[in-house]
Amino acid sequence: MRPMSFYRSKLEAIFLLAILFGLSAPAEVPAKKWNAQWQPVKLVNGSPVLFRVTAPLQFTELKGSFLGQEFSFRSSKACHCWYGFAGVSLTTKPGTYTLQVEGKDAGGKEAAMSYLVRVSAAHYPTSTIKVAPAFVEPPKELDPVIAAADAAKKQAFAATDPSPLWSGAFERPTDTETSGVFGSARVYNGKKKSQHLGLDFRASPGTPVHATNAGTVILARPLYFEGNCVMLDHGQGLLTVYMHLSEFKVKEGDRVAAGQLIALSGGTGRSTGPHLHFALRWRGEYLDPRTLLDLHPPGR
Ligand SMILES: [Zn+2]
Numbered sequence: 001m002r003p004m005s006f007y008r009s010k011l012e013a014i015f016l017l018a019i020l021f022g023l024s025a026p027a028e029v030p031a032k033k034w035n036a037q038w039q040p041v042k043l044v045n046g047s048p049v050l051f052r053v054t055a056p057l058q059f060t061e062l063k064g065s066f067l068g069q070e071f072s073f074r075s076s077k078a079c080h081c082w083y084g085f086a087g088v089s090l091t092t093k094p095g096t097y098t099l100q101v102e103g104k105d106a107g108g109k110e111a112a113m114s115y116l117v118r119v120s121a122a123h124y125p126t127s128t129i130k131v132a133p134a135f136v137e138p139p140k141e142l143d144p145v146i147a148a149a150d151a152a153k154k155q156a157f158a159a160t161d162p163s164p165l166w167s168g169a170f171e172r173p174t175d176t177e178t179s180g181v182f183g184s185a186r187v188y189n190g191k192k193k194s195q196h197l198g199l200d201f202r203a204s205p206g207t208p209v210h211a212t213n214a215g216t217v218i219l220a221r222p223l224y225f226e227g228n229c230v231m232l233d234h235g236q237g238l239l240t241v242y243m244h245l246s247e248f249k250v251k252e253g254d255r256v257a258a259g260q261l262i263a264l265s266g267g268t269g270r271s272t273g274p275h276l277h278f279a280l281r282w283r284g285e286y287l288d289p290r291t292l293l294d295l296h297p298p299g300r
């Protein structure tokens with residue numbers, strides 16, 4: 001090697017070294033290999049999943065299939081990767097499952113890859129809850145009220161945008177502490193057993209509740225068990241639900257931005273006291289909202 005002083009500048013030297021070591025010029029995209037990663041790293045039943053894939057071709061579209069659900073990936077310049085949202089239902093048994101990805105480039109050239117993904121068993125706790133008896137065994141005369149609520153929910157669950165409406169990280173709906181975790185087995189008044197399908201936040205009545213991400217308001221009305229309830233559609237079967245509210249700040253059909261005020265918290269419906277119940281629903285399954293808040297999708 002000639003001494004550094006031989007080169008007119010350090011930059012020139014670095015450039016020459018780059019050529020010697022076979023690096024491509026910065027403007028060119030280096031040839032990539034297939035690679036897949038997921039968050040959380042350890043998957044359990046009840047967990048949402050964020051898959052990140054890098055592919056060897058300049059794909060124009062990338063599709064995935066995992067646990068019987070098909071989903072599409074979005075490309076991100078921030079990570080030079082593709083990312084897609086999927087989930088592991090609560091009823092999924094521990095085991096190894098296949099993630100399949102399939103891409104297509106502008107010329108119609110296709111390529112596919114598969115990965116083995118391990119799913120472990122979650123350990124969800126048990127808790128005992130006391131609520132008004134009418135919320136454990138509702139009286140017969142309330143049948144029409146409950147049926148109407150069920151119909152409204154069914155209609156809301158069926159409405160999802162074919163495109164993703166969310167982007168970036170999912171934010172906490174309130175700034176307060178959590179008080180009840182997802183997946184805990186619940187014994188209501190020593191009788192009825194169910195599983196807690198959301199994340200509870202401590203919230204004195206009137207606490208502002210914010211949209212966790214951008215979406216459309218698909219439901220904003222009182223329901224029997226949920227109380228005043230807001231459901232947001234984030235597209236492609238990804239919904240978030242906010243329950244026991246005291247006041248609505250949005251109406252059905254509204255488009256909301258991430259972090260937008262959507263309601264004030266309360267203690268309406270089947271509630272042990274004022275708090276916010278926050279739920280994540282994906283393709284008809286409730287998944288752990290705690291994990292959703294911990295995901296790191298590429299930036300907005
Ligand atoms: Zn709850």
